[in-house]
Amino acid sequence: MSKELIGALTALEKEKGISKEVIIEAMEAALVSAYKRNYGQSQHMEVNFDERKGDFHIYTVKEVVSEVTDSQFEVSLDEAQQISKGYEIGDHINYEVTPSNFGRIAAQTAKQVVMQRVREAERNNIYNEYSQYQGEIIQGTVERSDNRYVYVSFGRVEAVMEHSDQLPGEVYRPQERLKVYVAKVENTTKGAQVFVSRTNPGLVKRLFEQEVPEIYDGTVEIVSIAREAGDRTKIAVRSENSNIDPVGTTVGPRGQRVQAVVDELNGENIDIVKWEADPSDFIANSLNPAEVIAVQFDDETNPKSCIVIVPDYHLSLAIGKRGQNARLAAKLTGFKIDIKPESEVEFVDETGAEVDEEGID
Structure with missing residues (x-):
C-alpha cells in the first residue's frame, strides 16, 4: 500500500x-x-x-x-x-x-x-x-418497452412504468420526451428502483399546479380527484378567497389552462366542479353536466348513501356512458349515489306502489 x-x-x-x-x-x-x-x-x-x-x-x-x-x-x-x-x-x-x-x-x-x-x-x-421526487412530475426520455414495462430514462436512473400505469391507447416511442408521475421509489439490492405512472390521479394534480399559479400557491385548492385514466377525470376545487371563482380560475381564459392539461393527457376529458361544504350541493355539482332537482339522504341506514333526483331528460346524462359520470361522482364525493328520474319519484309519491330502482351506484 x-x-x-x-x-x-x-x-x-x-x-x-x-x-x-x-x-x-x-x-x-x-x-x-x-x-x-x-x-x-x-x-x-x-x-x-x-x-x-x-x-x-x-x-x-x-x-x-x-x-x-x-x-x-x-x-x-x-x-x-x-x-x-x-x-x-x-x-x-x-x-x-x-x-x-x-x-x-x-x-x-x-x-x-x-x-x-x-x-x-x-x-x-x-x-x-x-425519493425526494416521489409524488412529483419528472420529464424523462422513453428508452424502450417490453411486455411488462415502458422504460423511461432520467439520466442517472432508468424508471419503469407498469402496464397498469400506462394510458390506454398511448404509444410510447423511443427517444420521446414524456412527463411522468413518480409513484414509488424503492431501495433494492440492485439499486434504486423508480416506478412512474401516467394514470395516477396525482399526475393530473401536478399538471394543474404547473398550469394554474393559483393552485400552485394554494389560493385555489384541489380537494379531490376521481379519474378513469385515458377517458375522463373529475376534479373538485375550492378557494377560501370569496373574490375568486375556483372553477373559472382553474379552467382559465377561454379554457386555456385546462386545455393544456387535456393536451398533455392526449385528449382526456376533464370536468372541474366546485367543492361545497354542504354534501347535497357538492353531490349535485359532481354530477355536472346533468341538472339535479334534489338530493335525499338516509342518515339512519347509511349516512354515506344518497338518492339523487334528476329530470327524466337528464337521466342518461347523469348516469353517463356505461355509468361513468355517476361512478366518478361517487368517487369524487365519497358517497354511494343512486340516481332516479323525476317521474319515478312522483309515481311512488302518488300511489305508494313499489317500483324497480333505476340508477347506478
Missing part, C-alpha cells in the same frame, strides 16, 4: 460523497477476515491504517491475566510488565503480526471494498435523490 491509496480515498470522498473514514473502517474489517482466512488465525485481531504512510498493520490482541489458560488470547502479567511496567490485569496488548507479503492481500481486499462501497454509495445517492 502507499500514499496513492490516500489520494484515491480523498478523490472518492469528493466525487462520490463517500466518507474516507467509512471506507477505511470497512477495509479494516475486511482485512481482519482476509488475514484469518489466509493465515488460519482465530485470535482477536485488529487492523489499523497508517494514514501518513498509507499502510495497514495487523495486530493480535491479548488480555493481561494472572494465569494464562489460552495463549492465543491471553498474556501473563509478568510477560506484559516486561513490555511496560504500567500494564495491569484486565488490560489489552496489541502485538503486531503483519506478514511480510500482506501488502498484496491488503491491496486486493482494499480494491474489493472500495468497489463495493462505491456501488452502495451510488445506489444510496440515487435513491436519496429520486
Whole structure:
C-alpha cells in the first residue's frame, strides 16, 4: 500500500460523497477476515491504517491475566510488565503480526471494498435523490418497452412504468420526451428502483399546479380527484378567497389552462366542479353536466348513501356512458349515489306502489 491509496480515498470522498473514514473502517474489517482466512488465525485481531504512510498493520490482541489458560488470547502479567511496567490485569496488548507479503492481500481486499462501497454509495445517492421526487412530475426520455414495462430514462436512473400505469391507447416511442408521475421509489439490492405512472390521479394534480399559479400557491385548492385514466377525470376545487371563482380560475381564459392539461393527457376529458361544504350541493355539482332537482339522504341506514333526483331528460346524462359520470361522482364525493328520474319519484309519491330502482351506484 502507499500514499496513492490516500489520494484515491480523498478523490472518492469528493466525487462520490463517500466518507474516507467509512471506507477505511470497512477495509479494516475486511482485512481482519482476509488475514484469518489466509493465515488460519482465530485470535482477536485488529487492523489499523497508517494514514501518513498509507499502510495497514495487523495486530493480535491479548488480555493481561494472572494465569494464562489460552495463549492465543491471553498474556501473563509478568510477560506484559516486561513490555511496560504500567500494564495491569484486565488490560489489552496489541502485538503486531503483519506478514511480510500482506501488502498484496491488503491491496486486493482494499480494491474489493472500495468497489463495493462505491456501488452502495451510488445506489444510496440515487435513491436519496429520486425519493425526494416521489409524488412529483419528472420529464424523462422513453428508452424502450417490453411486455411488462415502458422504460423511461432520467439520466442517472432508468424508471419503469407498469402496464397498469400506462394510458390506454398511448404509444410510447423511443427517444420521446414524456412527463411522468413518480409513484414509488424503492431501495433494492440492485439499486434504486423508480416506478412512474401516467394514470395516477396525482399526475393530473401536478399538471394543474404547473398550469394554474393559483393552485400552485394554494389560493385555489384541489380537494379531490376521481379519474378513469385515458377517458375522463373529475376534479373538485375550492378557494377560501370569496373574490375568486375556483372553477373559472382553474379552467382559465377561454379554457386555456385546462386545455393544456387535456393536451398533455392526449385528449382526456376533464370536468372541474366546485367543492361545497354542504354534501347535497357538492353531490349535485359532481354530477355536472346533468341538472339535479334534489338530493335525499338516509342518515339512519347509511349516512354515506344518497338518492339523487334528476329530470327524466337528464337521466342518461347523469348516469353517463356505461355509468361513468355517476361512478366518478361517487368517487369524487365519497358517497354511494343512486340516481332516479323525476317521474319515478312522483309515481311512488302518488300511489305508494313499489317500483324497480333505476340508477347506478
